[in-house]
Amino acid sequence: MSSNIEAAGSDVFGIESQLSETRLFPPSPAFSGQAHIGSMEQYRTEHARSINDPEGFWGEIAKELHWFKPWDKVLEWDAPDAKWFTGGTTNLSYNCLDRQVKAGRGADTAIIWEGEPVDGANGPEVRHISYAELLEETCKCANALKSLGVAKGDIVTVYMPMVPELAIAMLACARIGAAHSVIFGGFAASAIVDRVVDAKSKVVITADGGWRRGSIVPLKDNVDAACAQTDLVEHVLVVKRTAQDITWDAKRDHWWHDAVDKASDDCPCEEMDSEDLAFVLYTSGTTGKPKGIMHTTGGYMVHTYLTSKLTFDLHSSEPGTPPKQIYWCTADIGWVTGHSYIVYGIMPNCVPTVMYEGAPNFPDSGRFWDMVERHKVTQFYTAPTAIRAFMKWGDEWPQKHDLSSLTVLGTVGEPINPEAWMWYHKMIGAESCPIVDTWWQTETGGQMITPLPGATPTKPGSCTLPFFGVDAAIVNEHGEEMPANTGGLLAIRKPWPGMLRGILGDRERFIETYWSTIRTKEGEPYYKAGDGARRDDDGYFWVMGRIDDVMNISGHRIGTMELESALVSHSAVVEAAVVGVPHEIKGTGIAAFCTLAPGVTADSALRDTLRTHVAKEIGPFAKPDMLRFTDALPKTRSGKIMRRLLKDIASGAEKTGDTTTLEDYSVLAKLKESDEG
Numbered sequence: 001m002s003s004n005i006e007a008a009g010s011d012v013f014g015i016e017s018q019l020s021e022t023r024l025f026p027p028s029p030a031f032s033g034q035a036h037i038g039s040m041e042q043y044r045t046e047h048a049r050s051i052n053d054p055e056g057f058w059g060e061i062a063k064e065l066h067w068f069k070p071w072d073k074v075l076e077w078d079a080p081d082a083k084w085f086t087g088g089t090t091n092l093s094y095n096c097l098d099r100q101v102k103a104g105r106g107a108d109t110a111i112i113w114e115g116e117p118v119d120g121a122n123g124p125e126v127r128h129i130s131y132a133e134l135l136e137e138t139c140k141c142a143n144a145l146k147s148l149g150v151a152k153g154d155i156v157t158v159y160m161p162m163v164p165e166l167a168i169a170m171l172a173c174a175r176i177g178a179a180h181s182v183i184f185g186g187f188a189a190s191a192i193v194d195r196v197v198d199a200k201s202k203v204v205i206t207a208d209g210g211w212r213r214g215s216i217v218p219l220k221d222n223v224d225a226a227c228a229q230t231d232l233v234e235h236v237l238v239v240k241r242t243a244q245d246i247t248w249d250a251k252r253d254h255w256w257h258d259a260v261d262k263a264s265d266d267c268p269c270e271e272m273d274s275e276d277l278a279f280v281l282y283t284s285g286t287t288g289k290p291k292g293i294m295h296t297t298g299g300y301m302v303h304t305y306l307t308s309k310l311t312f313d314l315h316s317s318e319p320g321t322p323p324k325q326i327y328w329c330t331a332d333i334g335w336v337t338g339h340s341y342i343v344y345g346i347m348p349n350c351v352p353t354v355m356y357e358g359a360p361n362f363p364d365s366g367r368f369w370d371m372v373e374r375h376k377v378t379q380f381y382t383a384p385t386a387i388r389a390f391m392k393w394g395d396e397w398p399q400k401h402d403l404s405s406l407t408v409l410g411t412v413g414e415p416i417n418p419e420a421w422m423w424y425h426k427m428i429g430a431e432s433c434p435i436v437d438t439w440w441q442t443e444t445g446g447q448m449i450t451p452l453p454g455a456t457p458t459k460p461g462s463c464t465l466p467f468f469g470v471d472a473a474i475v476n477e478h479g480e481e482m483p484a485n486t487g488g489l490l491a492i493r494k495p496w497p498g499m500l501r502g503i504l505g506d507r508e509r510f511i512e513t514y515w516s517t518i519r520t521k522e523g524e525p526y527y528k529a530g531d532g533a534r535r536d537d538d539g540y541f542w543v544m545g546r547i548d549d550v551m552n553i554s555g556h557r558i559g560t561m562e563l564e565s566a567l568v569s570h571s572a573v574v575e576a577a578v579v580g581v582p583h584e585i586k587g588t589g590i591a592a593f594c595t596l597a598p599g600v601t602a603d604s605a606l607r608d609t610l611r612t613h614v615a616k617e618i619g620p621f622a623k624p625d626m627l628r629f630t631d632a633l634p635k636t637r638s639g640k641i642m643r644r645l646l647k648d649i650a651s652g653a654e655k656t657g658d659t660t661t662l663e664d665y666s667v668l669a670k671l672k673e674s675d676e677g
């Protein structure tokens with residue numbers, strides 16, 4: 001463990017400065033009345049049972065899914081290595097598809113897909129894909145992969161737009177026991193090379209292109225450029241989506257519509273050992289070079305199934321009848337949120353999952369709300385970065401649409417500023433939809449701390465309480481629990497089914513990053529999440545930012561979240577990022593970067609106003625030393641603010657750290673040029 005991380009980590013302790021938040025939003029009796037978990041009493045009883053008897057609890061849940069062979073033991077734990085459902089065999093593809101077809105749901109809708117282009121009065125292209133169709137396509141794709149030499153244990157790289165073939169490719173891999181490594185379609189060739197080499201992939205699945213904000217993303221060109229830098233790749237399977245001219249290597253490239261369409265639609269599932277590798281997925285790269293996280297089959301399946309069911313309160317309809325609910329997660333499948341909460345957790349719950357190809361502001365800023373209205377979406381899951389963009393685009397967009405089908409709203413990816421939470425609650429949820437603010441990570445596989453919509457009274461900005469089976473705590477580096485309202489390290493005490501099984505090819509980084517610093521009284525390692533957080537008097541969790549970002553200002557310890565939320569609570573500010581910079585007197589000074597609401601003038605008067613505003617909200621010591629206005633903040637392609645780059649800029653560093661997952665390089669260039677204030 002490097003010393004600077006330890007030093008940064010120890011800064012988290014004793015965080016005492018915080019915005020006060022007293023608003024409480026209990027679920028309506030009507031919602032609670034129909035929910036799987038309908039009261040706090042039920043939550044507490046079940047949670048206690050899941051912690052005291054994890055094997056009994058998870059064994060019971062796992063029985064709701066299909067296993068070819070039952071497990072011998074629910075859990076074997078030899079820290080930091082967990083094995084769940086050992087001896088059991090199952091298959092993710094079977095539980096997403098075959099199980100539904102066998103239960104008479106063959107004709108029911110599995111995926112509602114919508115393409116980005118809008119064709120005048122005809123509108124966008126929409127496809128309703130049933131479980132039977134999806135199964136047939138998955139079997140064909142699986143057989144095509146086999147004929148390209150893919151076998152159990154291989155890792156197939158998938159670099160695709162948000163088209164149904166992406167889900168089909170993943171399910172096909174799962175079916176034959178190959179793991180997939182999905183790379184977000186916005187990444188460039190260099191990111192593909194790194195990941196192909198890391199995973200030793202011989203087969204890549206891609207498309208000629210994808211639609212994004214009216215233009216074509218040249219996916220095949222990027223794969224070609226990547227293949228020019230490694231001779232690992234033997235076959236590239238290409239979906240025709242955008243139909244522009246592309247270069248073609250007749251030996252290596254295969255059209256999907258040739259290889260898949262002519263393959264047999266009979267492909268029995270490989271019986272996967274519960275601990276067989278299901279997929280590798282790289283983290284977002286918010287805090288450094290992305291990590292190739294490994295997830296296995298059985299535990300991941302059970303964890304994502306149960307969290308989907310309870311967090312979104314999913315209810316399937318009777319087989320052969322129209323769906324009662326339409327679920328939509330707006331994430332890209334290239335991120336863990338898309339893996340777990342578009343595909344693997346949702347399909348076993350038999351509720352249609354919406355998949356959208358394009359941008360939220362194409363052809364206009366009302367696209368998402370138009371889709372909610374047309375598809376009658378009931379559960380809607382998005383990210384704080386999107387919510388802040390919607391706020392900036394203006395209330396008129398959601399107001400144009402009938403959003404009354406919505407029942408549950410979700411958020412994930414970053415802490416949500418209370419201001420954005422309230423906007424979501426009022427403008428999208430008409431003050432009647434529970435908001436589930438779900439804290440989790442690529443590493444955790446599924447949601448970890450989250451409200452349950454029929455039970456948990458919510459507070460804007462808090463992810464509330466641990467999910468079943470999750471023993472979360474706020475501790476110091478000695479593993480001692482911090483008192484209420486005191487910041488510390490967010491840590492997990494016991495194994496959970498969806499937890500990572502390692503970082504691909506890097507055991508040392510796995511141990512060092514997550515398991516080496518904190519131990520329980522009994523000497524067992526805690527899982528260290530890397531986030532700083534506190535619990536309030538009700539035991540609710542408040543994520544305060546990344547451990548490395550927590551600041552010590554003249555002896556006051558404060559998280560980035562509190563400062564940013566204070567800035568965003570002013571009507572002039574839409575989005576804010578705060579970082580610590582070296583300061584001669586205070587040790588650390590505060591640098592703030594703000595994007596402003598439309599029509600607001602960026603001048604020194606506003607700068608003074610905002611500084612005073614923060615002083616009033618938090619305390620005079622929290623006044624930003626430097627405050628810059630900017631059109632945009634540097635973000636990862638999954639939409640998270642990259643504070644480490646802002647830190648480099650604010651402290652005048654010549655070079656910035658790893659930028660491979662940065663969304664828009666021009667943002668960084670502009671920030672470097674802009675004046676300090």
Ligand code: ATP
Pocket residue numbers: 283284285286287288289290291411412413414415416437438439440441442443463529530531543545546638640
């Ligand atoms: P890297 O690990 O490469 O730095 P990353 O941590 O951004 O990237 P992800 O696994 O995509 O990669 O994101 C997980 C992180 O996102 C969490 O550790 C946390 O900081 C943040 N996060 C996710 N959901 C929430 C939430 N509801 N509230 C607060 N923070 C959240």
Ligand code: MG
Pocket residue numbers: 283287441530
């Ligand atoms: Mg992380």
